[in-house]
Amino acid sequence: MSKTTRTIELRHPDHYHPGSKERLVSRGLLCNYCSGNGFFWGSDEYGHHTKCECPVCKGSGEVDALITIEWTPGRKEGSNGA
Numbered sequence: 001m002s003k004t005t006r007t008i009e010l011r012h013p014d015h016y017h018p019g020s021k022e023r024l025v026s027r028g029l030l031c032n033y034c035s036g037n038g039f040f041w042g043s044d045e046y047g048h049h050t051k052c053e054c055p056v057c058k059g060s061g062e063v064d065a066l067i068t069i070e071w072t073p074g075r076k077e078g079s080n081g082a
Contacts, residue, residue, distance in 0.1 A: 006026055008024065008067065010069070012071075013071065016071060017071075018071070018072060018073060019070065019071075019072070020070075020071050021068055021069065021070045021071070022068070022069040022071075023066065023067070023068050023069075024066075024067040024068075024069070025064055025065070025066055025067070026064065026065040026067065027062075027064045028062050028064070029062060029063050029064065029065060030061070030062060030063075031054060031056055031057035031060070031061055031062055031063050033054055033055075033056040033057065034054035034056065034057060034061065036061040036062070037054070037061060038053070038054050038057060038059040038060055038061040039051040039052060039053055039054055039059060040052045040054065
């Protein structure tokens, strides 16, 4: 089975301010909860088959990833914080 992989390359911002943040969005990822269908087959109160909206993707079959990167000062290896 084929699989699509998305990669984020981290690069230090040109103008760094402690606590600065970046926000990235990766759109259109297949919803694994409903396998991209956007619905499930269920039963209504009379026992008839009916489509039930996926609670994760709300029927779209896709989800978006919202990624936040916060830049903070680094610490050298072996530093005890003093």
